[in-house]
Amino acid sequence: MALSSPAGTFGEQPPAELREFAVAHYGASGAAEFGLDHAALAVLLAQVVTQAGPFDDVAAELRFLASLRLEELVLARACAQGNERAWEVFLNRYRNTLYESAYKIAPVESEARILADSLYAELYGVDAKGQQRTSKLLYYQGRGSLQGWLRVVVAQEYINRYRSMKRETSLDAAVEDGAQFAASEPDSAVTDPRVEAAASAELAALSSDERFLLAAYYLDRRTLAEIAKLQGVHESTISRKLERVTVAVGKRLRKRLMDSGMSGRQADEAMEDVDVRDLRIKVRETLEQGPPDSAFYPKKGESQG
Amino acid sequence: MNDKLPKPMLDALARQTKPAEHPSADVLSAFAEQGLRAREKELVDQHLAGCAECREVVFLANGAAEEAFAQSGEFLAAAQPGQLSAVRGSAGMSRAAVGRPRKRWALRWVWAASGAAAVVLVGGLFVAPHFTARPAQEVAMKGAPANPSSEKPQELDAIASMAASPQANTAKARPAERRPIAPKVEKTSPGTSVVVASSDQAPAPQPNKENGAAASSARPAESATISIGGAMPGAIVSSPRASGFAPNAGQAQQQLDSLNVTVNRTMAGYARAQQSNWRISPQGQLERRIADGWTRMLADQPSAFHVVSVIAGNVWAGGNDGMLFHSADNGLHWNKVAIMSAGANETGAIVSIRFSDPQHGEVVTDGGASYITSDSGGTWTKQ
Numbered sequence: 001m002a003l004s005s006p007a008g009t010f011g012e013q014p015p016a017e018l019r020e021f022a023v024a025h026y027g028a029s030g031a032a033e034f035g036l037d038h039a040a041l042a043v044l045l046a047q048v049v050t051q052a053g054p055f056d057d058v059a060a061e062l063r064f065l066a067s068l069r070l071e072e073l074v075l076a077r078a079c080a081q082g083n084e085r086a087w088e089v090f091l092n093r094y095r096n097t098l099y100e101s102a103y104k105i106a107p108v109e110s111e112a113r114i115l116a117d118s119l120y121a122e123l124y125g126v127d128a129k130g131q132q133r134t135s136k137l138l139y140y141q142g143r144g145s146l147q148g149w150l151r152v153v154v155a156q157e158y159i160n161r162y163r164s165m166k167r168e169t170s171l172d173a174a175v176e177d178g179a180q181f182a183a184s185e186p187d188s189a190v191t192d193p194r195v196e197a198a199a200s201a202e203l204a205a206l207s208s209d210e211r212f213l214l215a216a217y218y219l220d221r222r223t224l225a226e227i228a229k230l231q232g233v234h235e236s237t238i239s240r241k242l243e244r245v246t247v248a249v250g251k252r253l254r255k256r257l258m259d260s261g262m263s264g265r266q267a268d269e270a271m272e273d274v275d276v277r278d279l280r281i282k283v284r285e286t287l288e289q290g291p292p293d294s295a296f297y298p299k300k301g302e303s304q305g
Numbered sequence: 306m307n308d309k310l311p312k313p314m315l316d317a318l319a320r321q322t323k324p325a326e327h328p329s330a331d332v333l334s335a336f337a338e339q340g341l342r343a344r345e346k347e348l349v350d351q352h353l354a355g356c357a358e359c360r361e362v363v364f365l366a367n368g369a370a371e372e373a374f375a376q377s378g379e380f381l382a383a384a385q386p387g388q389l390s391a392v393r394g395s396a397g398m399s400r401a402a403v404g405r406p407r408k409r410w411a412l413r414w415v416w417a418a419s420g421a422a423a424v425v426l427v428g429g430l431f432v433a434p435h436f437t438a439r440p441a442q443e444v445a446m447k448g449a450p451a452n453p454s455s456e457k458p459q460e461l462d463a464i465a466s467m468a469a470s471p472q473a474n475t476a477k478a479r480p481a482e483r484r485p486i487a488p489k490v491e492k493t494s495p496g497t498s499v500v501v502a503s504s505d506q507a508p509a510p511q512p513n514k515e516n517g518a519a520a521s522s523a524r525p526a527e528s529a530t531i532s533i534g535g536a537m538p539g540a541i542v543s544s545p546r547a548s549g550f551a552p553n554a555g556q557a558q559q560q561l562d563s564l565n566v567t568v569n570r571t572m573a574g575y576a577r578a579q580q581s582n583w584r585i586s587p588q589g590q591l592e593r594r595i596a597d598g599w600t601r602m603l604a605d606q607p608s609a610f611h612v613v614s615v616i617a618g619n620v621w622a623g624g625n626d627g628m629l630f631h632s633a634d635n636g637l638h639w640n641k642v643a644i645m646s647a648g649a650n651e652t653g654a655i656v657s658i659r660f661s662d663p664q665h666g667e668v669v670t671d672g673g674a675s676y677i678t679s680d681s682g683g684t685w686t687k688q
Contacts, residue, residue: 067340092589092609096656099671104369143341144334148370152330152337155365159358199313203321208347211354215318218310220360230367232339246310253311271311 014046017058021045021065029070034078034086044077048141073142080125080135087124097147098123101154111161119157195270198256202249210245217242321355328352328359337367583613583620583636591622593636602636614658614666619681623655623668631682633663642682644668651676 014022022042026032031041045065055061078086099116106112125135140149203211216222224242228235250271257267328336328349335341336349353360582594589609592599603610603622610624620632627650629642644651653670660666667677668685676685 064342088589088609089587092585092611093587095671096611101366101369105365139329139331141329141331143331144336144338148334148338148366149330151366151369152334152362155362155369156330158365159361195313196317199311199317200320202314203317208351208354211318211321212350212360214310214314215321215354215357216360216364218315219318220357220364222364226364226368230337230363249314250311253314270313 014042017062018042018045018049018065021062025070029074031074031078033089034074034083036074036078041074044073048073051141052143068142069145070142072146073140076137076140076142076146079123080137082125094146094150095120097150098154101151102158105151105155105158115154115158115161119154192270194260194262195257198253198260202253202256205252206245206249213238213242213245214249318354323358324352324356327356333359333363334366337363337370583615585610585613585622589624591630603630603639606630611654611656612658614660616660617663619660619663621658621660621666621668621682623658625654627651627653627655627670629655629658629668629682633681644676644685646674646676646687 019038019042022038022045026038026041029041031037036044045068048068049055049061049065052064053061055064075086075089079090098120099112102112102116102119103109106115119136122136125137136153140146206214213227216227217224224235224238228238231238254264254267254271257270258264262270332341332345332349336346341349353363584592584594584599586592586599586601589611590604591602591606591610591613593602594600606624606628608625608628610622610628612623614621615635618633618635620636622630627644629644630639631642632639651670651674653672653674655668656671657669658666659668664681665677665679666682667675667688669675675688677688678685
């Protein structure tokens, strides 16, 4: 069976270390079950290495190869090539994952079903008109589990669809969501340029994982548990880290502001500026508290007459 | 988190330039599974910090994986022996359950409910002696009740015996000094065994001297298999009620079982799956572990199996074309079960089987049809 990448057939002879790796792991990869020989497996590995590289040395390349989900990678490629046996195995093992991920991610069951069906067609490699095209499974590189990859693909597809549908949201729905109370962009016109510069400098000084943590917690309002699960650590670890980073950022930002010529009081006022996101929450909370006890709303138990 | 990020920092975070290129699904899934090299992880962190869209993707995907693991209760389609993808708990959810994404606070409610139950029951430890006049020692040696319907008083007795037992008090007051002890098993009613032991108990059960019969094992023979719904036998040892903080009798135990079941699944799901005696092979074959090897069962069936569920010696296996088999003797004998709908047999593939006890269960097909039974599969009602 000839393997091909999305760009075309891999024509070059794979390096010796890749061929040796393919021979050593041929049995464990399950390639024989789908009619792939050693050479085809080596070609497949070469494609993955080329996309993930470059590597510092051969040892690093071999470590990378050893970390691949080889059996799942072979299965995905065999499916993409239309191998019936591979599809049989894929359906047995992953069909439920695909559909159940869609049911968990999409809030409406009918949407979830449509989402999963369309993705299934893309994985199979046909479009809505039934014309053959490249299977999405060709893009699976074996870096994570095939199950995890399917979930991410479902989530990506859902967000793409959600974004396109969001433009069609009615005004009433937007009001219900409190969207009218939110400012979409920070009002930079009234912001002291020193504050903006200090904040940007402070943000740039943070490590990438600290920025991700702050964005996930404060911008996306993800819970500590969600972040901890994603990072593979305990919730308390994230809580401590977040507290440490938040406190440190506050102190350093204040110092930067004072270094830029602000007084301590000015710096404190600049840092305590009201956040529009908090305003939005307060408005929503107020609305959700229900009608006030006024003459216009009879209390429970009171006679309507 | 009481600390608040200064507003200028929030603005700066929101102002970050959105990257033009995004990591592939492959890289994002490897990121979520902690499978990236340090340099790659840093790059993805950097991207995610500025890309709300990709953050949404990874959290959505990871949330689905989280719920799948939390709901782990069925053992599906193992690719190869020992492969991680063997844990396919998500299929254990009914269509109704998966149709709406579970709220993230749902799991927290389970913890909160478990905690509240523990507080109530621990409170009962101290309150119950004031309402029971009988000596605790007498109660502790009591076997099956003379009147089976008088379960509630016996429950209070058991609480009283726990509260008054010097051993229990010592275990609570000085947990570091707990040492392995054999579990005491009381037979309270047919099919119900009560474990009175610390969490580090020895596995050997102690015979019930009063009724002369061998008491049920604290870890039933099925504990290595995956059970759906109901109490998790394998989790009894580590559950709060087995560690001296809660009573071990009757209804209270059942309530705690139901509260803890999801938590137990979360914590013990993978471990139990690894110990499972049943699985579906990648080829869709039903297999049973016998003497460290896997033996194919129901080999004469042409259709592929999708799911196997085990509870209290009852094994249920479902697959394509509405195929459903039941064994009441742990796989020795099998009966083919027909699921009828409007006079015709169900032909959809069975993708989920959940039983809360040997009588009550639910199966779901890939077409979304759901059937429940309350008589061990004798009759099915479409939902």
